[in-house]
Amino acid sequence: MHIDVTATTPAWPPASTAEVVLRALVDVSADGLAVLDGDGRFVGLNANAAAILGLPDTELVGRTAPFAIDPLSEDPVGGMHTTAWTTQDRRRRDLEYRLEHIPGQAASGQVVWFRDVTDALRQQERLTAIVRVASSVADAGSLHATLDAVAHEIFMTANIAAVQIHLAMDDPRDEVRILGMAGFGDSTGFTERLSACRRLGADIRFLEAIERVEAVVIPHRKATVMADPDWAPLHSIMDHPNWDGFVAMPLVVRGRALGVINAYYVPGEDPGPQSLDFLRAMADYAAVAIDTAQLLAQTRSQVRLEERRRLSRDLHDSVVQQLFSMRMQTTALRSAADREDLDTASVCGAAEELAELAQNALADVRRLMFELRPLDLTERDLFDAVRAHAASLQARTGLIVDVRAPSGVESDLDIDLQEDLYRIVQEALQNVVKHARATAVSILITDTDHGDGLVVEVSDDGCGPHLDSGTTTDAPAATLGLMSMRERTERWGGQLLVGPRPTGGWSVRATLLRVGRPVRHTTDRGRGGGR
DSSP states (O other): OOOOTTSSSOSSOOHHHHHHHHHHHHHHOSSEEEEEETTSBEEEEOHHHHHHHTSOHHHHTTSBOSSOOOTTOOSOOOSOEEEEEEOTTSOEEEEEEEEEEOTTOTTTEEEEEEEEOHHHHHHHHHHHHHHHHHHHHHHTOOHHHHHHHHHHHHHTSTTEEEEEEEEOOSSTTSOOEEEEEESOSOOTTHHHHHHHHHHHTOOOTHHHHHHHTSOEEETTHHHHHHHOGGGGGGHHHHTSSOOOOEEEEEEEETTEEEEEEEEEEOTTOOOOHHHHHHHHHHHHHHHHHHHHHHHHHHHHHHHHHHHHHHHHHHIIIIIIHHHHHHHHHHHHHHHHHHSSSOOHHHHHHHHHHHHHHHHHHHHHHHHHHHHHSOOOOSSSOHHHHHHHHHHHHHHHHOOEEEEEOOTTOOOOOOHHHHHHHHHHHHHHHHHIIIIIOOSEEEEEEEEOTTSSEEEEEEEESSOOSOSSGGGGGGHHHHHHHHHHHHHHHHTTTOEEEEEEOTTSSEEEEEEEEOOOOOOOOOSOOOOSSOO
8 A cells, every 4th residue: 555645634643643543442452452572571451451361451561471472583473372361360261362573573572462262162162062972872872871971071171170960869868879970089989978978967959959950059169068067978079179169950851850960160160151051951961861761771671571471471371281281191191000901002192192292392491491591692603593593483383484694794793783683583583473474584684785784684474463453462562572673773873664565574674783882981181281
């Protein structure tokens, strides 16, 4: 830009006016602006710089600034940097800044622009934590591992010193269960010590959050706990994290509190609205994990109960009836042996029938043992186990069973995945025998299209599970069987498809993916530089 210095009207205000305008611009800036000397000390600041740093400019001038300077370089420093500043009330503030050398005075000073990015960084931390926790919950691993992951992600945010996740108690007299914890040192015996505090009459405020189904926020809680003799059994554990404020956030599902997240805040970090919203979101994920685990436990209990009933029915319908017939035959043989006119042919016929009954009873007992015994996949691979079961089923029922596993299909899989797939095949074949009225069934095991799992399809030429009213009495068992297969499939991030085939018959198709369990996190922050 060319300025005509000979013009009658100046292109720029006189120097004195320029200084006034420049100072006004500096003062109204929403960001921090400051001048540093060659040693990195404040020489001058605008009003907002003092506000960001939490001290009057008179106390900041002459103090070493938190910005890394390069006193030897003549070139502009340029790029953005970040640093931390602790305010007078011990609050940590994260600052983003940029330095520029004063032209021609590289050895004597620099100017710095900076702004407070604490809230933005923490919001980003919270969003990242929410995404990771959502992934952990979706992986559907053990409840303990999932809640440990939730606790760890909360702990990793900058203003949280420690975290616990407690489950609600059905009976208030029961001991509190802790399934997630992060940030504490040696917490050996925490549950027992907490119970001792309860017996002494300690004011345990997180129970209030569960009872009222609303958050409990208590500033400066640590001082109260450490001064209360009723909390003495836990003083050594509660004194280790550097914390001050406390929040108990209930885990709510369908209006009922399933537990609570206890968050212990670092000194000077009182929980604000954004932090409470973050805890509320994490509590929602933890509540979903607990609710899902409880529903699965109920389902498993129902399936086990139905399995016992099925075993009882099978024993009654086969083995018990055969043993009863054997007893009758034995009584008849004893009576025949006592007669003077012993009919040898009749006795031989009865003995042969008795032997046949014994053979059938033995076969039924072996069948039940085969179905109930734990599957050993260390001695043989999955495909051999499926073929052995198919051969046994065909020998017992006359059902033609064709097992196909094309060469190249990966069988060296996680043992738990193999067992779940085997049990799905076993349940599907049992449904065919009980409900389908089929004469033939095929089992096809292949890789998924992307090679990231296995697909097993069990197809028959029967009528399906609900052809007429004569089969509806078995509907609960069939439904529980489907629930069991679906649970095993979804455990591996897969999908279960059940329904009629276009060409007739019925098909069960299960896809199981090679997915890992949720990783149990350690309590090492890995932040580099701490809070």
